[in-house]
Amino acid sequence: MPRLWKIAIALLAVLAFAALLTFPSLLRSVLGLRRADRTEEQARRAIVPPISTPTDTREKAQLFWLSPTSPDTLEPTAVELDLSADAEKRAKQLITALIEKPPSQTQRTLPADAVLLQFYLMSDGTGIADFSETLDTETPSGILNEEMAVDSIVRTLGANLSNVYRLRILIRGQETDTLAGHLDLSGFFNVTPQAQAQPAATGVANSERPLAASPLNASP
């Protein structure tokens, strides 16, 4: 074997050995970075205090997710939740459950990483839901997807709260033009309270759907 080949092989062997030595630390670094990415949103969740109040009682709530058979319509699902008597806390519990407890991933209307940072209820029945920016960035783009996202919130609030009449959606405390490029978030959305009247109706076809998501007024 020529001497040059021997030197090359020896060099390669040294390099391979060095690579083997450094590989575990490299792997640790990569995994650490991945973990850091993943936990960024989880860390934000941790900042948000757990939503439980002394007045919590176990109740059956109607939550609206995508229909498993018809993915362009919403369907109510009865879910047992600990719900507060306080309307603000109750709304927060409901929307958080909407994010965290879809029956399946295909029925999800809101991004899994979205966080409801705060929910405020004004004395005139105006609810203000303040979400993390992941609602904006992770909601699939499209009129249908965005409409389903907002409609699921509006209908869930309407089905389980009697004193929320309209909803405003903010992203990290800021007014936002659109949800993910299509749906207008500059105004309010009508909420039709049904909690005291009757249980939520069964799935309604798109064409028959009442206008739940429509800004009342562009100017607040």
Next chain:
Amino acid sequence: MRPKISLFLPGFRRKKEFSKSEAYGVRHLGAIRHALYLPEKRHIVRNIQVSGKTSGLIAAALSLNPRSGILKVMWRPRSLVIWGLAGMAFLSLPVRSQQSERIQGKQISQLQVPSGAQPQQNTSPPTNIPQIPQSPPTEEPPMVTVVLDPAHGGADFGARGPTGLAESDVVLDFARAARIALEAQRLRVLLTREGNQDPTFDARSAMINGLANAIFISLHVSSSGPVGTVRTYYYLFSSNVTPTVNSAAGALPQTAPPQTLGAQLTHTGLIQWDEAQRSSVDSSRQLAFLIQTVLVQRFKGSPDAPIAAPVRQLRTIKAPAIAIELSSIDVTDAKRLDQMAQPLAEAIGRAVAEFHPPSASTTTPSGAH
């Protein structure tokens, strides 16, 4: 500002930018893109984005390797002559009788659409958009202008498919197909973007708000939903319902709805920009019903009726305005979407032919403010 060319290549999330040393000013990117248009590689060719001001009559020579998808940018002064001749030949070709109108529309869009890709954040009415010169009144009824709006564009791809298919590209194809169908009916057609630009919501609205007797059709593709179905949307403002609620302290007094700026401006004959669609809600609904009725015959499984939803783009348009969204970009074979282009174009053409927009007197471009 240094001119640069950015490429969005399949498989790369980040754009590749070429500096001035590699790329020289391109004044007529649309012509170059058209010349380079290769159907089988369109996703590569169309994703060229140019930003920055260019100076002088310098043209760039772009050479595309169809196999690797690598686009080389070279400095070739002689290409100026080639592109100039090609452009002149292209513009003078008697393709259709409406060619001159299309060129006029292109000029208008180039005037109004910002050259750089900008995020759609600007909600204030644009102030630097020149007014479109109005044709002098004639005795003949004014020609209907259809403004087709391929949504998104530029850095905003819209929905993305599993194979990297971008909504912004698909809707541009749909708009081009619809333009042919509409021009065959001797209608004047404008596109809010001819290439990979990303005009703001307000810039797109400004294109039509300066026109009389026009209708606006925004084209979209959803991220998900039953493939092969189509939905038509129109904007519906709900009444100014003032919420009242019985609090623990007792019933609150019902506050009167606040008088909006829009209501105040109505007295002066002006229309508030942010709610310009209010004046055309009924005609938009009528147009949406017509189109959805035709679409449901061609795309089985679509809803029978249009949907009222607050689609942002429609709110600032002072004319009949609808959005059409096809499902969905979530296909592995792009042909499934391509196959929808022609039926969609025909449906739009048929519905527009049946639609009678409000007379020009009611849509005189007084301008939204």
